[in-house]
Amino acid sequence: MSRILIVEDEAIIRSALKRLLERHDYEVSEAGSAEEAGKLELAGFDLIISDLRLPGEPGTQLIEAAAPAPVLIMTSYASMRSAVDSLKQGAVDYVAKPFDHAELLETVSRILHQQSMQRSPPPDVTDDGGGRQTMIGNCTAMQLVYSRIRKTAPADVTVLILGESGTGKELVARALHQQSKRAQASLICVNCAAIPETLIESELFGHEKGAFTGASAARTGLVEAADGGTLFLDEIGELPLDAQARLLRVLQEGEIRKIGSVETRHVDVRLIAATHRDLRALSKSGDFRLDLYYRLNVMQIELPPLREREDDVLEIADILLDKACQRHERPGLRLSRAARQELRDYPWPGNVRELENALERGVILAEGHLIHPDDLGLAPVAHRPGPTASPAPPPSSADASQPGGEEDDLSLEDYFQHFVLEHQDQMSETELAQKLGISRKNLWERRQRLGIPRKKTARRPQ
Numbered sequence: 001m002s003r004i005l006i007v008e009d010e011a012i013i014r015s016a017l018k019r020l021l022e023r024h025d026y027e028v029s030e031a032g033s034a035e036e037a038g039k040l041e042l043a044g045f046d047l048i049i050s051d052l053r054l055p056g057e058p059g060t061q062l063i064e065a066a067a068p069a070p071v072l073i074m075t076s077y078a079s080m081r082s083a084v085d086s087l088k089q090g091a092v093d094y095v096a097k098p099f100d101h102a103e104l105l106e107t108v109s110r111i112l113h114q115q116s117m118q119r120s121p122p123p124d125v126t127d128d129g130g131g132r133q134t135m136i137g138n139c140t141a142m143q144l145v146y147s148r149i150r151k152t153a154p155a156d157v158t159v160l161i162l163g164e165s166g167t168g169k170e171l172v173a174r175a176l177h178q179q180s181k182r183a184q185a186s187l188i189c190v191n192c193a194a195i196p197e198t199l200i201e202s203e204l205f206g207h208e209k210g211a212f213t214g215a216s217a218a219r220t221g222l223v224e225a226a227d228g229g230t231l232f233l234d235e236i237g238e239l240p241l242d243a244q245a246r247l248l249r250v251l252q253e254g255e256i257r258k259i260g261s262v263e264t265r266h267v268d269v270r271l272i273a274a275t276h277r278d279l280r281a282l283s284k285s286g287d288f289r290l291d292l293y294y295r296l297n298v299m300q301i302e303l304p305p306l307r308e309r310e311d312d313v314l315e316i317a318d319i320l321l322d323k324a325c326q327r328h329e330r331p332g333l334r335l336s337r338a339a340r341q342e343l344r345d346y347p348w349p350g351n352v353r354e355l356e357n358a359l360e361r362g363v364i365l366a367e368g369h370l371i372h373p374d375d376l377g378l379a380p381v382a383h384r385p386g387p388t389a390s391p392a393p394p395p396s397s398a399d400a401s402q403p404g405g406e407e408d409d410l411s412l413e414d415y416f417q418h419f420v421l422e423h424q425d426q427m428s429e430t431e432l433a434q435k436l437g438i439s440r441k442n443l444w445e446r447r448q449r450l451g452i453p454r455k456k457t458a459r460r461p462q
């Protein structure tokens with residue numbers, strides 16, 4: 001939903017315009033003067049509509065301050081000359097008052113469309129080891145993502161990144177941090193699903209010595225470690241309710257309190273959160289606090305699944321293949337025509353991460369200078385899983401016994417799926433992982449890959 005700011009001192013015009021835009025599904029904020037508008041994160045808006053004549057500074061004052069957000073100037077017929085001057089100063093367009101509703105809506109939609117079509121180059125991202133990579137892909141949906149990153153990074157606001165597992169949510173979080181004014185400070189990345197529920201609060205918020213059995217020394221939490229910088233909470237939908245309450249306090253008051261402490265400490269942290277789950281639906285079932293959802297959902301960036309990214313699959317495959325060839329010292333390896341077709345047709349439930357893994361397998365297994373479909377190890381058509389967001393049906397025993405190289409994998413996954421579904425109501429995630437002989441992180445990753453929803457945790461008081 002596009003965000004528009006109206007800057008107009010006449011309350012009647014301002015609220016009429018607000019109602020008009022809201023009826024057309026825009027999210028609208030208001031300010032009565034350029035000075036009042038200047039207190040907002042202007043660059044976070046998709047469009048600013050400002051009256052030219054305002055008490056104090058004129059509307060054109062906002063043009064530079066709001067960049068790259070466009071400013072549309074409203075002016076009266078009597079001052080057409082100043083309207084033209086505003087264009088010279090960089091306003092995107094002007095509308096003469098009183099304006100025709102249809103005409104104004106058309107102008108707004110044209111400007112927003114042009115803005116979204118402005119090509120933003122994919123951002124460069126540096127990983128923890130200092131390695132650089134560029135986000136790959138040029139489809140329309142990714143252009144929108146790049147443009148959102150460019151606009152949102154400098155505005156010091158909370159960002160919620162949505163997308164299936166492996167679509168690049170962490171890459172986006174890194175790009176946001178690295179293009180923000182906090183770039184020189186720390187970026188702390190935490191996967192909420194990979195930390196046992198019993199430990200997550202103390203990991204995030206720290207604890208005092210003796211706060212609980214085993215707390216033999218005081219410990220600083222990750223939120224405090226991100227002070228002055230950015231905290232990236234991946235899979236925030238998995239955060240237990242008690243930790244959600246503490247996080248809300250950080251967002252509302254800018255304060256944390258360690259477990260077992262009575263003192264609070266001020267922290268200045270920009271929060272970026274990501275999830276593949278529908279937080280609104282989770283809040284309806286009582287598993288996610290609605291107030292926290294509203295606090296997180298200031299700006300949204302939605303990553304498209306790979307299967308919807310047009311020709312990006314092959315572009316990404318070519319670049320990642322070169323990298324895999326270098327890593328394994330197998331220069332010059334290419335994908336066969338059939339392998340390229342296979343990559344194009346496959347539904348990629350694990351998205352770019354799954355593509356990376358398939359290419360890695362291809363490079364290791366290829367015998368000549370071409371990678372063939374078998375080398376990629378993708379599931380045969382009959383066994384192809386659905387997207388991670390919706391649970392995949394368990395493969396039938398008939399499927400599992402079919403001839404082909406996948407039987408062992410399938411029956412193992414079949415066993416895994418049945419075991420988890422059968423025992424998850426009685427066992428904690430840690431117990432499940434122990435019984436299966438895998439780590440808790442691995443359990444979570446398999447749940448993502450196989451599309452097995454996590455059991456509902458018992459509702460706790462808020």
Ligand SMILES: Nc1ncnc2c1ncn2[C@@H]1O[C@H](COP(=O)(O)OP(=O)(O)OP(=O)(O)O)[C@@H](O)[C@H]1O
Nearest residue numbers: 134135136137164165166167168169170171352353
């Ligand atoms: N657009 C892209 N260009 C290049 N590499 C990408 C892109 N998107 C994702 N990747 C790669 O895919 C892998 C998964 O990306 P990332 O960890 O950011 O995904 P995610 O959505 O955070 O996944 P999860 O939710 O499972 O943690 C990484 O190795 C990342 O470098």
